[in-house]
Amino acid sequence: MVEAAIWFWIPLILVPIGIWLAVSGKAKNLGKILSVTGFILVLISSWTVPSSDSTAAGHLLLSIMAPSLLLAYGIHGMIFGGNVPVGKLDNTARWSGALAVIISIVIFCLMHWYSLTPLWRNGEVNPYWIVFWPTFLLFSTSLCSVASFALITFGDDRFSESIKLASLSVVMTGVALAAIVFDGYLTTAEEFRDYLWLAAADIIGTVVGIMMAIGAFAIVIWTYEKSLPPPKNSLPPSDEEIKHVVELAASHIGGEEE
DSSP states (O other): OOHHHHIIIHHHHHHHHHHHHHHHHHSHHHHHHHHHHHHHHOOOTHHSSTTOTTTTHHHHHHHHHHHHHHHHHHHHHHHHHSSSSSHHHHTTTHHHHHHHHHHHHHHHHHHHSSSSEEESSSTTTTTTTTHHHHHHHEEEEEEEHHHHHHHHHHHHSSSSHHHHHHHHHHHHHHHHHHHHOOOOOOOOOOHHHHHHHHHHHHHHHHHHHHHHHHHHHHHHHHHHHHHHHHHOOOOOOOOOHHHHHHHHHHHOOOOOOO
């Protein structure tokens, strides 16, 4: 337990603390060092403290880091290589970004249906992988479909981007359906279906919780505003205040030099 605290939990705590220090500007360099060091220690925790079950999370992060970074690069290129007013990249960034997204999705599929499946200890599948994979597919499908609908509903001249997001949503849906029907390299379709339902429950619960939190906050603000007395009318300006304003206006409106 002491080794797990030193090599996993304390470094994990240092990551948000370092990010907060870097963002707040109070100790930017120290914050970057703390967050990067903590993140690296979390990634290698499966070697530094292999006896702890918690290190499976660090092992999964290390396993999916490459396709995740490739996916982030692709999304960045596809967004800022298009018609954006700020931070626009070269037009080729859209094509390279689309290629990076496709390659990252292919790698994730190979991690499910081929020998790239993250193995933790004794040749067993990382327990967090079967949780991450259906959640990733379901969240990606939902996010792309909602974003596509939002673009075509509220955006102007965004039909092309909406079609691309809808196409990506269809692709992710196809991958999820394939995982439901066909067994993976080391996981069965039945296991995937079970965790897919759990992922759906997690996402729905998160959305409902956020909506309830926003609703409760709005009710509190509305109740507080309603309890306040109506604002009183301010008194008319006195002669001294009017004289002072006139003097200020006269001192700034000369017109001789203009």
